[in-house]
Amino acid sequence: MSDENRTPRKKQDFEETLGRSDTNVASFAPKQRTFLQSAQHLLHGNPTMVPVIVLIMSIIIFGALAGPKFFSPFNLSLILQQVSVIGILAAAQSLVILTAGIDLSVGAIMVLISVIMGQLAVSLGVPSPLAVLIGFGCGALAGGMNGFLVTRIKLPPFIVTLGSWNIFFALNLWLSGAQSIRSQTLDEVAPLLKFFGESIAIGGARVTYGSILMLAIFAVLWFLLNHTAWGRHVYALGDDKESAELSGIRTNRTLISVYILAGLVCAIGGWASIGRVGSVSPQSFQEANLQSITAVVIGGISLFGGRGSIAGPLIGALIVGVFNSGLRMVGVDVLWQLFAIGWLTIIAVAIDQWIRKVSS
Amino acid sequence: MSDENRTPRKKQDFEETLGRSDTNVASFAPKQRTFLQSAQHLLHGNPTMVPVIVLIMSIIIFGALAGPKFFSPFNLSLILQQVSVIGILAAAQSLVILTAGIDLSVGAIMVLISVIMGQLAVSLGVPSPLAVLIGFGCGALAGGMNGFLVTRIKLPPFIVTLGSWNIFFALNLWLSGAQSIRSQTLDEVAPLLKFFGESIAIGGARVTYGSILMLAIFAVLWFLLNHTAWGRHVYALGDDKESAELSGIRTNRTLISVYILAGLVCAIGGWASIGRVGSVSPQSFQEANLQSITAVVIGGISLFGGRGSIAGPLIGALIVGVFNSGLRMVGVDVLWQLFAIGWLTIIAVAIDQWIRKVSS
């Protein structure tokens, strides 16, 4: 043991030459590429471009098939309107999928919350703003329950949300008695609940507040995910939970916050859904879960977590919307619409995978 | 460079003492355990026991609630009968989940195949045995398509089967025109299709061939998974695909064989389902996907692949069957049945996780 100025002990002798070692960085000449490979490379650098290109392509194709009506600002704004609720759910779903989870209960939470808001305002006479706030609280609570089971009891998200989906659905039926609350009743008692159904005309387009809300939610989530520490933590824990934990992130706390936020976004979606359908309808949106997942994966977010931009699911929802609307305008039979959506899902993700691969 | 008898070069000198190093194996005294911990330990050694215990517990509880009728051989054999189709699907699902995949299309394949068999035999007049064989072929093909997309195009199984679910469902509606084929028609033209609906009486119990088929399928899969190289490869690739590939397994070939086998098992399930419901019903079993997944996870197979015994899903399916039957017999409202099944899923898996954890 020596004092602070001790002479360093001997290195192994073969290490003595290291001082002279090369410090250049390796560099290699790029190889020749075919056009396809160049395109692949270009897109690889900007993976969010992929869904955008798929979107543009499908708009062009359906425009060609369905005629100029398809391109009208009115029709395009209608598509935006139609995807607004699924888009909001896709935003919530993206958060969960980024953490390498999956939330099968988003649709059920959304409908449950719309029922809660409606019953509070109409049957119990709670002032609408309060009903909305309570609805938000319940949404956060429902998400929090999922998050608790995932983080504390350490159950796989798939199981938790498969179970809670049934639970929320049962609660929905119980609270609503499977009865809708009519549009006219809402107009009288609680017009606030229909707020997001109102629209502003911009040229020929009719943009509902619901559509704007969807865009706003995506914008806020984009900011949170990319420009706050919380967002970086969400990505890190989705990427590799254990590493994230070891590198000093309170992963459980972050994870539970993700589920709560997702629940809250679903609750906002519930409010928006009342505006969209005009009434409080406990039977609507039964397909919403799978549609939201489809939008997320078409949008290029990896089901394994940690990869993908939140802008993707927005585009993904629009692609699904364009497909649905386009197929219907062209007059394709409902049955073959199902068929086409099935292939769309597979092909869109296949293109995405191909882009991400870069060279065989 | 020296010849074959060269003297070995010098080791680093600190390594010279190694010859004398201790060769005992480390051993530690076991710590004191509470009763709960001991039970946990015992079950940890035999994880398949967990679902068995849950099953026995639920039989006892429902027996107590629903009275002696519940224990009658007739009712117990009825439960076996009722779970037979879901059980067969759960067997197919287990295979896929063991490879760390998931198959959302099992139910759709099964119904599609029952429709194909029925249409061939009834509308086209194909002899029933041939219709059954063609049905098997189509099942394997449908599974093979999933497998191809998963292995060759390298898409996540969730996406592939989400897409193919829509595709198979559309084909089903197209082929059947959403029309059932009546029981009487089958009796006349193709009684073979209803074979698995027949039953033998054992005491008061009525065991259908379909129930026996389910047990036989599980037995065969158990043998394949535990006593053939193929089975080991399935576990290895589900555990860690890259390692399996590097340790010399043709993972893609194995993976595709898993999907084909799963498709074939679904096709067998399709045949059994005709016997079970008595007719060819294109609208049946819409919930079958999620129920099969529930049975698999309650049975203790990890959604992350590579872990769990194929016996588990059989027990899992029985648990779900006992729950459904018990809740009905107790007279619980449908709504609260949903609620209870939701919690069952969560709690059964939570118990399983707890057992597997062993000490905090």
Place this chain on the structure above:
Amino acid sequence: DEIGACLITKTDINPFFVKMKEGATAASLAMNIDLSTYAGKIDGDHETQVQAVESCIASGAKGILITASDTKAIVPVLKKARDAGILVIALDTPLEPIDAADATFATDNFKAGQLIGEWAKAKLGDKAADAKIAMLDLTPSAPSVDVLRDQGFLDGFGVDIKDKNKIGDEDDKRIVGHDVTNGNEEGGRKAMENLLQRDSGINVVYTINEPAAAGAYEALKAFNMEKGVLIVSVDGGCPGVLNVKDGVIGATSQQYPVDMAYKGIEAIRAWADNGTKPENTKGLNFYDTGVNLVTDSPAEGVPSIGVDEGMSRCWG
């Protein structure tokens, strides 16, 4: 003495079946019957109904009331029930063949469709010849109610419906298109929007039920077209009748699920007491629980009742 009975409905999420259940529960209390209720999880969930029938047999019930999801496929298991001495009554939806049940208490769905078809035709008068019709159906798998109402409406409107068992095989130019709504507001709205995009001149809208009609109305309102379009529907639930009153729906065919359930329970009591089976309505092979057209703007030649009477008999 108390006897057991079962009510098996298609789902628990449709107010029609919820009301039917409430009616049956009330009747059972009055008639000292121990009623168990079952339902499929989603529309078309046939397997769950089979299991429910089996549970009923196992529990030793005296009678089963069922609204079948798959009217053909349910027959074998119901035969088992009848063989076990259970009275099987089909509610709302007839089985195929209809005599697979001991009795059928149902709305004539084809007739319900015809009534609104005739009404719409009469309302339009001469303009009916170049009407533009939107058909808002139930699901892609087109269960029998879906077909009967759809085809009934077209028949009543004077369209050549070709195959009576098939939706969409008509080639009448007046039909703008068919779309599915899943029988709820959201589906109704989306389907209406899409059909309007195909042809904005639509002036007659057929809807499978009143929630779908409410959704379609929202879409029309958003297009500022709610004034000139006739919406017709089937069901007669209280919110639906209120919507007729408010002018959302022009006319709706009202059915009586509570009656069906009440009569069903009554029949089971009678069967248990003295072994009598209910009889059919004269000239029909089922007991018609009746259907009435509800509207405040009656059309000549089409029998109808007013909204006030409709309200007094509505079910939800």
Place this chain on the structure above:
Amino acid sequence: MTNTQNTPQPVLSGRGLVKRYGRVTALDHADFDLYPGEILAVIGDNGAGKSSLIKALSGAITLDEGEILLEGKPVSFSSPMDARDAGIETVYQTLALSPALSIADNMFMGRELRRPGFAGKFLKMLDHPGMQRIAREKLNELGLMTIQNINQAVETLSGGQRQGVAVARAAAFGSRVVIMDEPTAALGVKESRRVLELIQDVRSRGMPIVLISHNMPHVFEVADRIHIHRLGKRLCTIKPDDYSMSDAVAFMTGALEAPEAA
């Protein structure tokens, strides 16, 4: 380094640490002491419990028994974050990097810099350019890296480069103790040398370091004391000047009885 005279208080110590994994007892009443400003090497056979020991000290696992003292005061770390907040920075054997995130993101994981002013204070907006600049500086300082792009995802780096990022992170942010679990295991000769220099650098800033390594020449070159771990406990600690490598290896493998003093 002055633990020769009046033994100073250890910076970090563990007493009677026990950690069981089912039937395996990874730590069996192990003790540990790290004195101010020293490089303490921890050596031991595979499976001796070295990683478990440092995981316990850095809050990554919860102990079954025993207590941890930081500057004499008992502490209980329920997560790595707690340990980090107390100034203990660790390079784990598994590195604990997020493969899909950039080098800069990884370096600042869990201690991100915010923008100055409103954006940072109220919107909690991150200072991406600032973090990138600092990350580049730190890596250059270490001279460890031949990395072209600080925004490159960590998964695109070679194993050695990744280890470099993890080491750089710990060295840059440790304020009280830096713990390194086999930091040179996957590194080349040149890169290992850099890490050893780095360790000495950090020590010369007065920070004590725990170094787990199987490389005896490295251990004997840099360590002030050597903690020999065997069968889940501390067998003894020795000074490299008092014993030869052969002795250390003999103690560690059980070929020789351990000397008296701990």
Place this chain on the structure above:
Amino acid sequence: MTNTQNTPQPVLSGRGLVKRYGRVTALDHADFDLYPGEILAVIGDNGAGKSSLIKALSGAITLDEGEILLEGKPVSFSSPMDARDAGIETVYQTLALSPALSIADNMFMGRELRRPGFAGKFLKMLDHPGMQRIAREKLNELGLMTIQNINQAVETLSGGQRQGVAVARAAAFGSRVVIMDEPTAALGVKESRRVLELIQDVRSRGMPIVLISHNMPHVFEVADRIHIHRLGKRLCTIKPDDYSMSDAVAFMTGALEAPEAA
């Protein structure tokens, strides 16, 4: 070892191997030669492309250009299975074990033994007891393991023990060439020594071995020839008797110009 006189034909060689990962060229026209019965060490900086080289030789990655020759004949391995069937056995840096499976299962992965007779031939039934027995024997032979239960899942082993299993597997089944990518990186002193002895054992059975390692003393102790890899190509090969460790390190890091001959 006789490549001093009339140079014999190499067992395994590579010519002009190229492998690109996106913008990175991991192998840049690299050559490779392994002669019968020799231990060939491959050394190089982190990221030099050593792992890529051996992955190419063992069929784990597909080459963009170049050819591989096995005993002079061009071969093309489309998967690790092909290489294994040709007698090339590899220990990868990542070990390639299935964590949830037992030690015995892992050792026989992809070459399971079947029961004799009907059960094996027609039912293709596995001979579990036979495989367990052989696995136990092989591990004992190596003396590498202190494993109590051959049916233990690999995930319950320490990092060092796992490496032992992977090495044992390769040594037991290789018939023509054994390749080891940093087999001692995570191993303790004692365990490393065993692996080195094992390597020499395998060589003394006449089988050539490729050893990638960053540990110069080990390399110089066991290697017959040293392949120095730099910037994706073979810089040169040297004999440990002709050059010192310092020289090798200097070549490898670019501190000295490489000698002429390959």
